Amino acid sequence: AVFNRIEQVDERIRAFITVTREQALQQAKKVDQARLAGDKLPPLAGIPVAVKDNMCTRGIRTTCASKILYQFVPPYNATVIDRLNKEQMVLVGKTNLDEFAMGSSCENSAFFPTSNPWDETRVPGGSSGGSAAAVASGETVLALGSDTGGSIRQPASFCGVVGMKPTYGAVSRYGLVAYASSLDQIGPFARDVTDCALLLNAICGHDPLDSTSAPYDQPDYKMSLNGEIKGMKIGVPREMMGDGIDAGVREVIEKAIDVLTGLGAFIEETTLPHTEYALPAYYLIAPAEASSNLARYDGVAYGYRSEKAQDMVDMYMKSRSEGFGPEVKRRIMLGTYALSAGYYDAYYNQALKVRTLVKNDFDRAFNKYDLLLGPVAPCTAFKRGEKIDDPMQMYLVDICTLSVNLAGIPAISVPAGMSGNLPVGLHLMGKPFGEEDILRAAYAFEQ
Numbered sequence: 001a002v003f004n005r006i007e008q009v010d011e012r013i014r015a016f017i018t019v020t021r022e023q024a025l026q027q028a029k030k031v032d033q034a035r036l037a038g039d040k041l042p043p044l045a046g047i048p049v050a051v052k053d054n055m056c057t058r059g060i061r062t063t064c065a066s067k068i069l070y071q072f073v074p075p076y077n078a079t080v081i082d083r084l085n086k087e088q089m090v091l092v093g094k095t096n097l098d099e100f101a102m103g104s105s106c107e108n109s110a111f112f113p114t115s116n117p118w119d120e121t122r123v124p125g126g127s128s129g130g131s132a133a134a135v136a137s138g139e140t141v142l143a144l145g146s147d148t149g150g151s152i153r154q155p156a157s158f159c160g161v162v163g164m165k166p167t168y169g170a171v172s173r174y175g176l177v178a179y180a181s182s183l184d185q186i187g188p189f190a191r192d193v194t195d196c197a198l199l200l201n202a203i204c205g206h207d208p209l210d211s212t213s214a215p216y217d218q219p220d221y222k223m224s225l226n227g228e229i230k231g232m233k234i235g236v237p238r239e240m241m242g243d244g245i246d247a248g249v250r251e252v253i254e255k256a257i258d259v260l261t262g263l264g265a266f267i268e269e270t271t272l273p274h275t276e277y278a279l280p281a282y283y284l285i286a287p288a289e290a291s292s293n294l295a296r297y298d299g300v301a302y303g304y305r306s307e308k309a310q311d312m313v314d315m316y317m318k319s320r321s322e323g324f325g326p327e328v329k330r331r332i333m334l335g336t337y338a339l340s341a342g343y344y345d346a347y348y349n350q351a352l353k354v355r356t357l358v359k360n361d362f363d364r365a366f367n368k369y370d371l372l373l374g375p376v377a378p379c380t381a382f383k384r385g386e387k388i389d390d391p392m393q394m395y396l397v398d399i400c401t402l403s404v405n406l407a408g409i410p411a412i413s414v415p416a417g418m419s420g421n422l423p424v425g426l427h428l429m430g431k432p433f434g435e436e437d438i439l440r441a442a443y444a445f446e447q
């Protein structure tokens, strides 16, 4: 059914870079045979899942939507892929993204842009736009994305699906192609909160292959879906409901506050005073880490190599100039500048200090509240081409999501209503490893 749907709509939506039909049908057949033989199957056995094309899949091309990796076939699986396999889930394909996950609209893909299934003239959000669009259009049941500054939550909001960024360290990053290693985190896309909790169960947990993976007792997230939120304390940071938020979006969030209040939550305004500094800090830290992580693409060991080079240095330069797109180059230049001798203290070090202030804001708020709430994005899905020539406009779309990554905390986008004909996501943010509170509230709200 999923492949029929892909055949029907993906020519227009363009959610997939690679569709793995043959392998998937074989995998599905195996699960079915096991089912018929009466084997006990894991909860997600046989369920179709799409994976953002920046997670390594053994024997299956992994491009990061970049010319520099367009023929790269990894010899190993990311840990999350092994976990999906262990669950006997069926990988249906690899989804489109902004090149190396840098962007908010999926327009920075070196291959093609993805469309928003609600209005095909609009973007699906980004960078995990392909995964969000694939779930929203019924081309898959579940999907994985990665979130460095909002790349799961914002496309989930724009496409009207559930998307969750877990606590930093909750899901292994082994085999996730690194963008900004101290911020990147893999997470689930689903049609509802229950499916999201099930996929989170499948991918969470400690992994010795990732030195930043946290050893912790992983709960069964499905158990937290009991609809019970009476007495839960929720803060609404006024910095996330200010003038920059579209009126239509604010209206949906205010209605959501009424719904949660009706369910017995105690909700009041609060403050995260350093929120306005999160964006400049993020756009120093993320490019700084990216400039270092992307140094490995030099045309030597793997990836694109220019044919035109005269000598070795020329080969590095031409391979990188021809292989990377304009946004990736912009980030490499920004990051290299911020890390260079003489500027390091003024920019990178300063940004790290601001990061601590942002984190302290959250710590303070979570002394008082179980959750924080606001919009995921200041707007609904915008038209393709509207912001692509103005990087600052594009960066501003992440204003509500970036601080969560700087602090390393978990957060979800859950569909909350419509503004005009377009979906709006409610942003619920929790304490480190507070995924259960987030899921409990999101589930109660969804009912």
Ligand code: GLN
Binding pocket: 101, 102, 103, 104, 126, 127, 146, 147, 148, 149, 150, 151, 152, 179, 286, 398
């Ligand atoms: N849009 C942000 C950026 O371009 C966030 C991307 C992400 O979360 N991967 O960096």
